[in-house]
Amino acid sequence: MKKIVRSSSLEVTVPSSQSSLIGRDVLLPCTFRVDNPPVKPKLLALLWHFGDKEILRYDNKGKVSSPRLSIDEILILEGNASLSLSNVTISDRGTYRCSVIYSPNTQHKEIRLHIHAVPEVVVAKRTLLKNQGTSLQCSVTDFYPQSITVTWLRNGKLLANSALGPLQRNADGTFRQNSTLTLTPSDTLNNPEIVCQVQHESLLTPRQDGYKVKYGVPPSVQVYSAKINGRPENVLVCEASQFQPEPVQIKWILNGKIAEDPKKSKDGGFKKGSYYLMNPMSGSQEGNISCEVEHETLLHPITETLQLRQEDKAKYSAGNIAAAIFLTILLTVAGITAGLWFLIYKRKYFQRFQVSHIHRSQMLDGEKVTLYCVASDCPKDPQVIWTVEENDGKKMEITEDEPQAEGEGNMLLDQEFSVRTDRTETDGRHNVTSSLSFTPDLLKHKKSVFCKFVCDGRAKEERLLCSFLLLKPKDSMKFSLSESGEVLSCLTLREFYPRDIQIRWSCGVGHYQQLESNETFTLNPNSTFNIESECKLPGHLFKDAGFKVRVTWNQSSDGEESREFSAAVPEFPWRPQMGEIINPDTLIHSKEGKFQCKIWGYFPDALEVKWLRREAGGQELVSVCPSEKYKIPEMEQKREADGTFSCTVSLIVSVSAITDQGAEFICRVRHPSLGEPLETSTGTLSVRGVPVVTNIIQKDRHIIMDIDQFYPQNIEITWYKAKGKQKDYKKISDVQNKLFPNSDGSYRLTSVCEGMDLGDHLNPFDLYFTAQVQHETLNPPIQRDFLREKGVYYLLSEGQKLYPLPKC
DSSP, rough: EEEEEOSSSSSEEEEEEEETTTSSSSEEEEEEESSSSSSGGGGGGEEEEOOOOOOEEEETTEEOOOOOOOOOHHTTTTTBEEEHHHHHHGGEEEEEEEEEETTEEEEEEEEEEEEEEOEEEEEEEOOOOOOEEEEEEEEEEESSSSOOEEEETTTTEEEEEEEEOOEEETTTOOOOEEEEEEGGGGGTOOOEEEEEEEOOOOOOEEEEEEEEOOBBBEEEEEEEEOOTTTTTTTTEEEEEEBBBBBBOOEEEEEEEEEEOTTTOOOOSSEEEEEEEEEOOGGOOOOOEEOOOOOOESSSEEEEEEEEEOOOOOOOOHHHHHHHHHHHHHHHHHTTTHHHHHHHHHHHHHHHEEEEEOOOOOOOOOOOOOOEEEEEEEEESSSSEEEEEEEEESSSSEEEOOOOTTTOOOEEOSSEEEEEEEEEEETEEEEEEEEEEEOOOTTTTTTTTEEEEEEEEEEEEEEEEEEEGGGBBBEEEEEEOOOTTEEEEEEEEEEESSSSSEEEEEEEEEEOOOOEEEEEEEEOOTTSSSSEEEEEEEEEEGGGSSTTTEEEEEEESSOEEEEEEETTTTTTTTOOOOOOOOOOOOSEEETTTEEEEEEEEEEEESEEEEEEEETTOOOEEEEOOOOSSSSOOOOOOEEETSSSEEEEEEEEEEEOHHHHHHEEEEEEEEEEEOSSSSSEOOOOOEEEBBBEEEEEEEEETTTTEEEEEESSOOOOOEEEEEEESSOOOOOEOOOEEEEEEEEEOEEEEEEEEEEOHHHHHOOSSSOEEEEEEEOOOOOOOOOOOOOOOOTEEEEOOTTOOOOEEHHHH
């Protein structure tokens, strides 16, 4: 509903309210009319207030405002005093007052600005455990005003068991609130889709985020350690196994703080491990160290802790020695009973003998790698045998060299391999950490590596498949468009090894949802692999500048890598291109001039075009809005054969010499693919006014001719006379021309020709006259022909018809 205020000579019109989203530009309309247009600038003043504070003033002394506020000074003289407010914030909401002073009258009216912020809705995605109750959380953020309604749906049907958390305010004045849904085991049967739906006054339709239930298995966690003889480090091993799905995160926490060590490693697949080398020389070894495992099935991480302490030295007393002698005598006397007991004891004794999995640091083709294996609680000092199985089936055994001095370790240097073994003994139990170092070759080492510990005739062996050999892929992206308007995104990974690689696509605004994709593998001659992964996305999603697509790949034991793209990344191929603005050949005063600009090659069809104006000699740019002076035809976008869009945008201007001479129009284009807008300019405008003969009269023996609406003022009027016949014209010198400026910036001229001299009065023949008007806008010049016959002036038409001139 609009409010109108009337007085005897001033009428002000404003709407009662206006709404805007936070961060947008908003126009607060205010128009006025006066009884006797056009508006006289000397009588006009305009004021805008926000509350009690004056924020903008315009009068015959100029304009006073702040950077975020603007008015169109051209449109003010046409009765448009609307206020433009850029990048609105919540603090801008409130009452604004438009006051128009047209001396001696004053009128003002208020308009209420409402601000909205659209909520973001994100459901925290979790993998659930079968036959167990759980909860899901929906985060609703960045909304204003504060009132929202949150509902949960299971396969489209309402779920009741939810609760809203406390309402919290953000720094920018917007709000956030969480809703928690409690699910029973029956609620999650058959993998239903759970949807969080939010209603808010800023939304025409509810906004929602969904989650399709999936099940998993939590990890089983084991932590153990081994001390290395002669070296300060401890090898701590943490294994998580039997979990689904991937990934799992493992981190070490030393005395309550996350322990960062560059020598961590991980094994891929459904069993993951991490080892940590701890050097007590860098700090106290007292305290504890924990392995913390996070997985999407867990509400809270699993933590396993080892107590750290300085090892006590073995102390032997006389009582210990006597007990040993007594035990020996007892065993000798016992005989067969002691032997049987010994066999049973030995079996149990060996049950404590354990061998860890083979652990490794990151392994790349052509770079040296070290494998670790730990044996603990062996009754006797074990022998270590490493075996490398090559691609041709050949097996190479690498054993220890002869023992060296204690603390120096044992080394074997073969042309390709080196072994180091470190030993320690505690209470008669032997612990061994052995490492094998070599440089893997993709063409030779694609089979297995074995680590065998032989302890008192018994052997335990671990095997590591050479899928650990890693050749990182070279990645590239390409994009194409389908006929139906989908974006086809293709990730190519080249020359990687092994073949086992996982690729995941996801997309969203602020939060990501999983996407389906198709993969194609190819084998290269050098035994490496290539893969192409293609994902289809609806093209309209890229209209949102915040929409992003993420593709992630995880190669065996290597860390996760990813690429993220949106319409704004440099690789996005469909950015708009602009041609030059096509200007009219001549801008004619009081006529319409049409400016056109071709834009092409963009996708999606989310183009924003804005026309701006810069005054002659000025710097400030002012938005051009549709009005009596400006027409902006609706933009029509065309789909091209390659799937991109093109359009031609236009601006039609009612040209005025006084306002448009020397001015400039700029076409500004925004698109989700552009970081900065594109702009092109008309250049400085040159306005011309075409002369128009508006009046011709006779006064005594004079012909008076008025020429109007020409610009610039340089014009030439030439009169000619002939006696008796329309030939042998001679130029008349007795001509008076008077030039006058018009209020619209054009000019008018009155030309007075005294066509008769004394000889003409005595001459009985008729007289012929011709007037020619020459101006830079005319080709050919304007020509008017006249006849004086028996004292009367006539205007001659092209058909030689006679029209008597009016007399003054």
